[in-house]
Amino acid sequence: MTAAQKHMGLIASLGCVLCRRVLDLGYTPCEVHHIGDTADRSDFLTIPLCPEHHRGATGFHGLGERAFNRTYRTSETKLLAMTLEDLAKQRRAA
Numbered sequence: 001m002t003a004a005q006k007h008m009g010l011i012a013s014l015g016c017v018l019c020r021r022v023l024d025l026g027y028t029p030c031e032v033h034h035i036g037d038t039a040d041r042s043d044f045l046t047i048p049l050c051p052e053h054h055r056g057a058t059g060f061h062g063l064g065e066r067a068f069n070r071t072y073r074t075s076e077t078k079l080l081a082m083t084l085e086d087l088a089k090q091r092r093a094a
């Protein structure tokens with residue numbers, strides 16, 4: 001397994017960051033969303049989003065970035081920071 005695959009596995013294990021950290025809905029199974037422009041695309045710039053918040057009508061790709069950010073008062077960068085914080089906590093706990 002490559003380092004990128006291992007990292008994305010860890011991201012996926014966290015559950016949707018929007019459900020958990022922004023909406024307080026607890027753990028929900030998720031997919032991995034690549035943030036930023038295609039030019040910046042990296043498996044290390046990824047956040048966990050559940051299918052609805054990823055591709056659904058109320059999700060990032062469904063709403064589009066501007067409406068998504070406005071609706072949830074967040075941004076991909078903020079969600080990435082929360083995700084990295086959660087990974088750091090998980091490492092401490094392990």
Ligand SMILES: [Zn+2]
Nearest residue numbers: 016019050053
């Ligand atoms: Zn979600």
Ligand SMILES: [Zn+2]
Nearest residue numbers: 032033034054
């Ligand atoms: Zn995506």
